[in-house]
Amino acid sequence: MRHLIDDFQIYPGDHCGSVAMRGLLDYYCNLKLPEAAVFGLGAGVASIFMSGPAMDPPLVLFGRTLSMEVDLGQNLGIDYHEQTEADDDEAWRVVREETLAGRPVMLSGDIFYLDYRDYKVHFPAHRFILLGFDDDAEQAYIGDRIRDEPETCSLGAVRRSRNAPVGISSENLWGSFRDTQVGTDLRTAAERAIRQCARGMLEPPDLPAEQKAFVSVGVEATRKYAAALPAVHGREDAQSIASFNASCLEKFGNGGGNFRRLYAGFLEWARELDPKLVPATAPGLATEAADAWTAASAALFRASDAPDDPAPYREAGAHVERAAEIESTLFVQLAETVG
Secondary structure (H helix, E strand, O other): OEEEOOOOOOOOOOOHHHHHHHHHHHHHHOOOOOHHHHHHHOOOEEEEEEEOOOOOOOEEEEEEOOOHHHHHHHHHOOOEEEEOOOOHHHHHHHHHHHHHOOOOEEEEEOHHHOOOOOOOOOOOOEEEEEEEEEOOOOEEEEEOOOOOOOEEEEHHHHHHHHOOOOOOOOOOOEEEEOOOOOOOOHHHHHHHHHHHHHHHHHOOOOOOHHHHOOEEEOHHHHHHHHHHOHHHOOOOOHHHHHHHHHHHHHHHOOHHHHHHHHHHHHHHHHHHHOHHHOOOOHHHHHHHHHHHHHHHHHHHHHHHHOOOOOHHHHHHHHHHHHHHHHHHHHHHHHHHHHO
């Protein structure tokens, strides 16, 4: 059997999760939003610093929340739900049936295994849309952020991506719309999302005891990351740490400031809804933070090319510390505005 949902609009863009949810909101809810608004309404900006000797690499920072897609649904008052599935066969059967019923679904997986993408490193939690399949050809049709037409991927690659045999698995996570009603007006949703994001950056919730030793969240996590980068110099694995972190910040974990630029766009969009929601200086601060993250990535690329030189590591740390100071100012302003 071959089946393709051919009326789904794929929006190319800057970030997999916000691109995927943009298309799903359009398809299910007839809610047409720019990508930046989707990202901001999901309160997507975060700083999550992870470090520890058992990790590979032993330190890394990611720039968005793990729950952006679910939080987006909650802030908009939409019944969007995500769940995992332990059994790979059942995981495929369920989402296959969804597409047969004309319902595109959100999938999550390690982008390394997707054969239409040419990734050289493992990176879990990539978001993409299942639009159909061809049983005879053993292929799936995927909506991703790169092109405005479906990608073709082998079923085996999709299976491995969704429950990766190496590294961190998404455990066959998939998302669906149980109801298409939008229960919250955009202004209220924006205010809710800004408040949520500011609290997450300034006053993150207490982590479980088993995570505290190697995970920190918020502006304080950015400061810890800034302090850790100069100390990478002199390690035997300094080059690999610098190389991965440079790419992580520039391409996937923070997008070279991409998430901060998306958030700047959201803040401009929210000001158009209601200028009282966002201070006039806030979009510019988000852009300044983005520039600092991009500069940190560039310094780490230089460090990976010259691992014996301590200067690029110190420079990267200084740029990240600058980003922390800017973001502290930004989110304090936002918290004071929305209460």
